[in-house]
Amino acid sequence: MRLLVVLMCLLAGCLAQKPHPCRSPPLLSGALTVSTQNEKLWAYAQYLYDALGQRVRLRELGTYQNKSFTQDVLLLFREGTMYDIFENNHTCSKRPLKGVFHPMAIPKDASLLGQAILGSSSGPGQGLLVNTWTGDLHGETGKYMSTVTEFGCIPVSTMYHTVQFGWMMTSFFNNVIGISDPGQLNPPDFCLDTEMKADEEPVDFFHLFRNKH
Template sequence: MKLLIVLTCFLVGCLAHKPLPCTSPPLLTGSFSVSSQNEKLWAYSPYIYDALGQRLRIKEIGTYNNKSFSYDALLLFRENAIYQIFKNNRTCKKSPFKADFQPLGVPNSASLLGQFVLGSSSGPGEGLLVNSWTGKLPDIGVEYLYTFTEFGCIPVSTVYHTVDYGWMLTSFFNNVIGITDPSQLNPPDFCLNAKMEESTAELKNFITLFLGIK
């Protein structure tokens, strides 16, 4: 009986602790969708995330201002470059992208909004325990709402308030820890001779918001 009481107190103590800001696993594979409040933007993309090598691969399809688009991009933060990849004609566009790499996770300056269960807490496997956080991105002053899992610090959703789009919601799903195909994080052979070109402001703004970088 004493052992049962001790174990019960231990479990209650573990579950009652205040959530703390966290950092996501350094290697992640999954998908996300993005939608804007003003309905100008909607997109879906698989992603490969490598915090160790500071690399990100996204392959988007979506609509912007009622026009369809597709976008295959490799972000290499250590090289300060983005490769836009066109597999249909085996060409690449290389553009500069100077930004500090910020790992996925909850900043230390974030304020805890609350802890919630997505789904149901009525039975095992029916719900997911998550923490929601609020704050502002440094330098650019954009307000955000982050939701990450309590266990593992896996991204569930991010919400940013912007002047151009209103609220922007990114929802993550099918997340898996690890990278099954590391070659996707290297420029294809036909990209090696790509010359540096200027990138668009829209691209810079979108990537900045998606990653929460300065």
């Protein structure tokens, strides 16, 4: 009986602990949507995320200013290179990728807005405990707000403000820890001979969804 009481006290103490900034698992895959306050941009993407190798792949489709687009991009931060991949005709374009890799994480200087349950707390398995954080964008002018799961630090949503679009919101779903086919984070064979043009304008991940034409 005493052991049960002790265990219940320990459990209550763990649940009462204040949430702390965290880092998501280094290997993730899943899907996401991006939407903007001014409704100029909406996109759906399947993503692969490798924090160990600093690689990200996005296969996206969406609309920008009422025009539809599709894009398959591979971002290799260690090499400073972005590949636009066109599977239909086995061609690629290659652009310089500027900036450093930012892992999916809640920065240590973030402020906790609060903790909530998505869904319901009425029964087991009916809800998801999440933490919402806010802070200033590093290297950018504006604020961000990020929500992650309390257990596992799995991304749920991120909002940040930009001059061009106002608030941009990214929602994550169908997240899976791990990557079933790591080879998809390497350039396809038909991309290996692609040369980078000397006058190509560098792009960074933060502006990737903003520069649709």
